[in-house]
Amino acid sequence: MSNLGLNAYRRVLSVPGASLFSATGLVARLPLSMESLGIVLLVVAQTGSYGLAGSLAAASTIANAVAAIVQGRFLDRVGQPRMLPPLIAVWALAVAGLVVSVDAEWARWTAFACAVVMGATLPPIGTCVRARWSHVVSDPRELQTAYALESVVDEAVFIAGPIVITVLATVWDPAAGMATMVVAGVGGTLFLAAQRSTSPPPHPRVEAAGDQPRMPWRTVVPLVVVAAALGGLFGSAEVATVAFAEERHAVGLTGMLLALWALGSLLAGILVGAVQIRRSLAFQVKADTFALMCGMAPLAFIEPVWLMAVALFIAGFAIAPGLIAALTLVQQSVPGARLSEGMAFVHTGLAAGVAPGAAFGGVVIDAADSSAAYLVSVACGLVAAAAAQALPHPSPIRQRSTGASEPLEP
Template sequence: MFTSYRRILGYPGTLRFSMAGLLARLPISMVGLGIVLLVSAATGRYGVAGAVSAAYMFANAGLAILQGRLLDRFGQGRVLTAASLGFAVAVILLVVAVQADWPIGTTYVFAALAGGCLPQVGSAVRARWSHVLDQPGQVQTAYALEAVLDEAVFILGPIVVTVLATVWHPVAGIVVAVVACVSGTLWFTSQRATEPPAHARSGATGPRGDMPWPTVIPLAVVCAALGVLFGAAEVTTVAFADERAHKAVSGALLALWALGSLASGVITGAVHWRRGPSVRVRWGALAMACAMSPLAFVGTLPLMGLTLFVAGFAIAPTMIAAMSLTEEVVPAGRLTEGMAIMQTGLVAGVAPGATLSGLVVDHQGASAAYLVSVAAGIVAALAGLAIPRQRAPYRH
């Protein structure tokens, strides 16, 4: 089963840049929560803490596409190095502003700067795999590997930052995230042999510069809808556990959800698919909607854990198909930008999903709020139908 993974990791340098990318991506799941823990500990106000964290996330979503475009145009080495250093400086200033009780406006500014500078290593890693590998099946296996590592990040990151912030010091979790980001990014950018070439004219018109918007736009909508699904499910699951007087169990429930996705990601990378990624995106989005439907009717914590674990199996295959389709249709000169568009869609959907589900929880309870995730899955499935069925794939 693992022969496919051994084959791609046998290429020179692939294991090293993938591990560097894993380390550099840890802040994705650490900093937002770390900001909440830091600001709430200093001010005692969770509303302010959530707003500061939202400023960080919105800036990250808003500038990710621009950074992806710069990565394609000027190369990964220069852009990611500058971004990681800017991220470190902004986070340090954020911590100082909170600890020194500077005006709250400065905290929002530094949080936004940190979010805007967060290195888009996830997109860069996938672009690097596409450059190193030349067989579509191997690229899909590589994307499956990165999806598994993403799930590992989202399982480990929140645990690490929470333990450090509560047991040691509220600043500790964010400091570890910064160290992981800078060290991982610099390790990643130092590996020049596997770095894809810069495309100075990536924004130009022509066959190598045109973005295939008829595919990219509905695919980005699919990703945004899935972001809504994820954000809604996280908030709803916490509320579900809280309603049963076991709020601390919510972390374990969400970990089971991620574990299901991780397992399916491993399987996806080892399977030779006969259907193309556009077909798998459509069926995967529909599977996400169906998988979330039973949650509204579950009443006990053990059964919820089992149901979430099973529902998680629909996540990784859908995301892998979305990234594979992006790699297939987007020109090489704009591939990182294309990946960043999909990542932005995911991130941008999380906050509205969390907000909407929170409103439903307040008025109808947690079980009803799971229907928000179901509705988001249906929107994703409908957007998937708009993806063109017949096209000539772009050859890198």
């Protein structure tokens, strides 16, 4: 990478407190990539039921998607230092309750209750960290670099988390994997909450209706649809890749194939943060969703495993840039008093799309094969690209603090 690219990251990480809260956020968000898999490994080991395991994981995921917007709203109103500790404490108790209820063979409703509470109280650490970046960085291009950095962290978390909990669950004990997840989540979240100097100030609710900052729904709604469609793409592609490897008697390579997909996204995220993109954010979302759709199209026609590995790696390059542009667009469009809530809408869209995408992909696999399931991913990409076209015409960059900035090209 050129010195210019390295300097972009060096500048944002030199902001006082930034490197600390970003590193803390990496640890604190590990449960996001470990929770569902940890539930499956725990329940299957104790009961042998994949159906129950999948149902509990789905209950947790759905609860997380539903609660994310409410969490974001309260994070904006009361602030991260007050909101995060009680959330993570209840989450840890719910994890412990799930482990005990499954191990002791309590009534199934207790396990489902714990799974729902787990999902509903898992803090949105990624949103919290990005809100901190928005608070400490005023230059829009530096903020894009910061968001690119967090995208890289996201990909690293989703590569490392499943590996850690799988190794602990299979080599040691499923409960050990869940315990490690709790240690990372509780320790990282409490340490993040303790970093008050970089936390955005709370914005208490103003009773006068006329004083309420408005949510820019013309931008937020298309982005939520884009996010939901991308969630469907991710869910269906993951299921299709598992089936693809199984059909070719190479189940052991499933993790490698998905890791290469994530690696492509990670590298693209690094590149986005290292260069200055002159196009508007709305244009970037439109271009990246179209590129992702096109990147997924060849997968339905690939037979050799090695070629699929290459194709997934290349397709992954369109993931991170689109998500970075979408979240940066939220940051520039949504009032600061509702920033966490605005980001939560996008994350909720992503989470809400994964389960139906995976389910529909599974139905197609049962009826046909993995190749047909990849066409589901292409269809989701088409929906995302179409929804992106509804984004309003780009306008010059709006600063949250003093200082001028140049408008981007449409």
